[in-house]
Amino acid sequence: MLGSSPPAGLVFRLALAVVLDTAVHILWKLGVSELPGPASIPAAAEAALHQPLFLLVATLLGWQLINWLRVLEGSDLSYSQPITSLSFISVFVLSVLYLGESFDALKVFGIVCVLAGVWFISRTDHDSGAAGAHRQ
Amino acid sequence: MTGAAIGVLLVIVCAIIEGVAQVFLKMSALAPERRGMWIGAGVVLFILQALIYTGALRFIEVSTAFPMGSIGFVVIAVLSQRLLREPVTRTRWTGIALIIVGVSLLAARA
Numbered sequence: 001m002l003g004s005s006p007p008a009g010l011v012f013r014l015a016l017a018v019v020l021d022t023a024v025h026i027l028w029k030l031g032v033s034e035l036p037g038p039a040s041i042p043a044a045a046e047a048a049l050h051q052p053l054f055l056l057v058a059t060l061l062g063w064q065l066i067n068w069l070r071v072l073e074g075s076d077l078s079y080s081q082p083i084t085s086l087s088f089i090s091v092f093v094l095s096v097l098y099l100g101e102s103f104d105a106l107k108v109f110g111i112v113c114v115l116a117g118v119w120f121i122s123r124t125d126h127d128s129g130a131a132g133a134h135r136q
Numbered sequence: 137m138t139g140a141a142i143g144v145l146l147v148i149v150c151a152i153i154e155g156v157a158q159v160f161l162k163m164s165a166l167a168p169e170r171r172g173m174w175i176g177a178g179v180v181l182f183i184l185q186a187l188i189y190t191g192a193l194r195f196i197e198v199s200t201a202f203p204m205g206s207i208g209f210v211v212i213a214v215l216s217q218r219l220l221r222e223p224v225t226r227t228r229w230t231g232i233a234l235i236i237v238g239v240s241l242l243a244a245r246a
Contacts, residue, residue, distance in 0.1 A: 026198070028198070029193055032194055048190065065179070068161065069175070081209060082209055085206065085239070088202060088206070099197075099199075101197045110241030111238065113235070113239075116234045117233070117237075118231065121231035121235075
């Protein structure tokens with residue numbers, strides 16, 4: 001089964017995980033940037049509760065959790081989790097474009113390394129659920 | 137300790153917590169009779185991680201904080217192999233190592 005393609009449903013759920021991950025982190029940073037200055041953790045938590053962006057982030061995190069549980073039902077954790085690292089790239093691109101964060105050649109090389117890592121992992125076997133039957 | 141160092145430290149703590157939480161979620165899929173308990177424990181850890189991550193984002197950029205979370209891959213790989221008996225092949229370790237190198241470069245230049 002080495003190198004076999006994952007089921008279409010698993011691919012969809014992994015893609016959804018990347019999209020949700022990206023949205024969560026960009027919105028999270030936007031929300032934090034709108035919080036008042038240095039404060040205690042309780043004060044910051046209370047301020048966050050009144051910040052609509054955090055409510056949206058919480059909703060997306062809930063959706064992400066439900067989707068992630070379905071991913072785990074059909075695949076190895078050590079297989080699926082690294083695949084979602086694609087969101088490192090999307091978050092980086094969006095943070096540069098919309099949050100004005102820094103960008104240079106070394107960062108691009110870093111992205112290439114991440115893509116290479118994801119490719120290596122995608123070449124390994126995955127647990128489609130039925131495989132759990134042979135795991136004692 | 138500088139603000140950036142505090143942010144980096146908080147992100148590392150978040151990555152470790154997430155690694156443990158992910159293993160709990162996988163346990164929920166492997167042990168249906170205790171599904172609620174494992175999911176509950178995972179959710180509690182995720183809430184704790186969210187609070188700490190919010191603090192981290194006050195000190196460093198998201199393009200630094202998010203890639204640094206890849207430390208969680210190492211935690212997950214080790215815990216998956218030891219606790220869940222999932223196979224972690226040499227090829228998969230190579231991929232994980234490349235991801236860590238990549239995101240470390242991203243974090244270093246962010």
